[in-house]
Amino acid sequence: MIGQRLEVRQGQGLVITPQLQQAIKLLQLSNQELDAFVEAEIERNPLLSREEVEADAADAPAETVSTDGAELSFEDGRAQDGERTLDAREDDVYGDATQGERATDRMADEAQPGLSDWSRAGKGGSIADGEGGERPDRHDLTLWEHLQAQASSAGFDTTDHAIALALIDGVDEGGYLRADLDEIAERLGCSIERIEAVLVLCQGFEPTGVMARSVPECLKLQLVERNRFDPAMAALLDNLQLLARHDLSALRKACGVDAEDMAEMISELKALTPRPGAGFGGDPAQTVIPDVHVRPDPAGGWRIELNADSLPRLLMDKRYHGVVAAGARSDTEKAFVADCAAQASWLVKSLDQRARTILKVSSEIVRQQDAFLAFGVEFLRPLNLKTVAEAIGMHESTVSRVTSNKYVSTPRGVFELKFFFTAAIQSSDGGALHSAEAVRHRIKAMIDAEGRDGDILSDDRIVEILSEAGIDIARRTVAKYREALRIPSSVERKRMLRTG
Structure with a gap:
């Protein structure tokens, strides 16, 4: 009722x-x-x-x-x-x-x-955010957030990821790296060679040309992506001051090209972006005041x-x-x-x-x-x-x-x-946890050594090797890390080895 x-x-x-x-x-x-x-x-x-x-x-x-x-x-x-x-x-x-x-x-x-x-x-x-809290106001994605997101998914080990974040902190609003590499190496306690190696990888981030240390380097990165960086273009970038003065005669001589090729090269140069970070929103960078x-x-x-x-x-x-x-x-x-x-x-x-x-x-x-x-x-x-x-x-x-x-x-x-939070992978023997970035680095090192050893490792074999080293990891996780590192499958690597 x-x-x-x-x-x-x-x-x-x-x-x-x-x-x-x-x-x-x-x-x-x-x-x-x-x-x-x-x-x-x-x-x-x-x-x-x-x-x-x-x-x-x-x-x-x-x-x-x-x-x-x-x-x-x-x-x-x-x-x-x-x-x-x-x-x-x-x-x-x-x-x-x-x-x-x-x-x-x-x-x-x-x-x-x-x-x-x-x-x-x-x-x-x-x-x-957890439950019950207000989320921060929405804002346009900043260049630094965009770069940090790429660094998090780039497959860096713990050390290289920390170096990448330090490099990103030194990027200005235009996308140029203004930090001193020697100073970063001294501050983080690692070699300058490792800093430079990480920088090369970071310069592959989007937008193309980001984290360059000069205008010629920024333009070079964009030309390389377009497969248009050749000796003539290299000479042009080395002599941008002649282009600024409109001294085309001296510029053609330096590049070893005729007037028609020079006009085409200048046209290609004008199509590039000298400030790759300018298209990103968000507030201008502010001086960080530590809490x-x-x-x-x-x-x-x-x-x-x-x-x-x-x-x-x-x-x-x-x-x-x-x-x-x-x-x-x-x-x-x-x-x-x-x-x-x-x-x-x-x-x-x-x-x-x-x-x-x-x-x-x-x-x-x-x-x-x-x-x-x-x-x-x-x-x-x-x-x-x-x-x-x-x-x-x-x-x-x-x-x-x-x-x-x-x-x-x-x-x-x-x-x-x-910065101090890094992912971990369980140890198979109950010992200390392993950093996820360090495991990615180990996977990359094993695959890099394949050409010298003549043996192509499948994802299952990589799982076995890591398990023997005390790292408990699933096959699908290995595949995910390998794909994040942009490494082909074992079948594709075998084919590349035979044709190479």
Whole structure:
């Protein structure tokens, strides 16, 4: 029988409040975006203001963490909310933990106190998102994102991938590489020959001509792709100054061609793109301001500290709140004042936990990648979001947001936190994990040696060899890596060997 009735049901669910959405949004903002957001909130909320810094306070050290590679220790600190001291540990802003887990995290924080005294530190200012958070605003793909995506799918081993990212960081808006290769080699602790070898591969990325170090080199890369780079064209590129002066007679003599060929060569040159990166959207490149500094600790290990200059110094004016609250007459005025007070208090709390979370995640990454900092890029170890999240008791989506658009300054240079995450392949003997990039490199090395050994390796045989070396990998994974490396199948390689 159909009818109406009332029922009471009890259930659990995650409610994404506006405050939680704001906290999640703050976590994934870069320091420049955060400063702009805070400035807008100060304009909107009369109870918020930037804290004035006295000379002695400005020189105070930022929040720091010391690690010897095995254990973390923290010093006590609290965020300030006007006249009231705010213990930022009283709430789980991001909703990472259950009620029981929050109590456990709180006890852990008390045992290792003080991830929070960032608000008095200084002068002031894709990884997929998890559920419940706002995604960043959509934007045009930038040249750097386009190049990084190609580097991730190029089949580099861990070391070469890190080198590629360092090279991409040195590319300007026009697509030219402005970084010094010797400086990169010294910073990453590897040979200049390896840097140059990776650069050659990166110069094969799209758009053609990208990562060239000069206009002639950029044009040469495009001519090579069109199969139009010959000795005459090489001479033309070596004498572009004659073309600029319209000295065609001297130019024909240098190239060894007649007037008709010269006109055709110049026409081909005009069809090329001297600025291959100009067609990409996105905001212009900005100077990277690190969120975290990592320095050697005299006592051993590393000292990690928040960058005071990237932390907004924000407080809620409790005295002014009392004045305007007392003067409010209508319900609308009282509601506005109460809303401003609640928003100001929550924003201070959210900024505090954002800073503590960045420091906590950065400290664990440094602990995991200690060998890279000490010995160079070849010692990057496999690392993923889950490993870091489990080590510090957070959700993977929170760690993902922390590592996006956040940078760390180390003795080896400034890196985005995502730089330190590399894929891993399980060991068949239960030993240490193997980097996926390192396995790709091993597959490539085995196939490169085929011509000398006279034996063409099938994908199944490669699986067997890797298994004997303690690497547990499926045949389809070998095939996927081989295709990513643009290596033909064993059948095609046998045919090429016979016809070659």
